[in-house]
Amino acid sequence: DVKVTQSSRYLVKRTGEKVFLECVQDMDHENMFWYRQDPGLGLRLIYFSYDVKMKEKGDIPEGYSVSREKKERFSLILESASTNQTSMYLCASRPPGLAGSSSYNEQFFGPGTRLTVL
Amino acid sequence: AQSVAQPEDQVNVAEGNPLTVKCTYSVSGNPYLFWYVQYPNRGLQFLLKYITGDNLVKGSYGFEAEFNKSQTSFHLKKPSALVSDSALYFCAGTSFSARQLTFGSGTQLTVLP
Known part of the structure; x- marks a missing residue:
């Protein structure tokens, strides 16, 4: 079974702190994603990466950055945490496969990190 | 820009009754559509997907979904609901x-005993 792990289930930080959220997957997936989940808004994509050292902005990248130095690890960084970044953060990975073929695969999600910024 | 809509925030159904969770989509070209389920304090679990082929897709835990191109819908269904089906359900979509x-x-699904 694919396993996606996230470094913390619950995290409490103070405004202005630098926050690191770590995600590790064990199935050699090229694609990795960071989402935030807020009630009534569903999941919104922050950043994604389709290869080591590659990253692309999602729908809401402001206030965030990412790092992917190794294939299995994708880190989300809040440079200066703010209260409006209090949320559930979900990491996901997806096996390779081009859209347009029957091999377009689903994403596998970690358990999430509930971040509270005070 | 692509979009996915779930018009109902909450669906309540009695145990043993059929359930439907609605989803409509707007994407360019042929859609790839997914359903995920989230139990409390957990990540999302994949239920089923439509890529191509039969309009009726069967997935995990007895769920199925019907792709309707003319109505741009991908509703999730189950013939007989269980209390354990109570969870948050997400529809998702993309394209080539x-x-x-x-x-x-x-959509928060609550199955009442």
Whole structure:
């Protein structure tokens, strides 16, 4: 079974702190994603990466950055945490496969990190 | 821009009755559509997907979904609901030209004993 792990289930930080959220997957997936989940808004994509050292902005990248130095690890960084970044953060990975073929695969999600910024 | 809509925030159904969770989509070209389920304090679990082929897709835990191109819908269904089906359900979609999955806002399903 694919396993996606996230470094913390619950995290409490103070405004202005630098926050690191770590995600590790064990199935050699090229694609990795960071989402935030807020009630009534569903999941919104922050950043994604389709290869080591590659990253692309999602729908809401402001206030965030990412790092992917190794294939299995994708880190989300809040440079200066703010209260409006209090949320559930979900990491996901997806096996390779081009859209347009029957091999377009689903994403596998970690358990999430509930971040509270005070 | 692509979008996915789940028009119902909450669906209540009695145990043993059929359930439907609605989803409509707007994508360019042929859609790739997914359903995920989230139990409390957990990540999302994949239920089923439509890529191509039969309009009726069967998935995990007895769920199925019907792709309707003319109505741009992908409703999730189950013939007989269980209390354990109570969870938050997300529809998601993308297309060949898009590089990311777009999620709906989620529907909280409650199955009443």
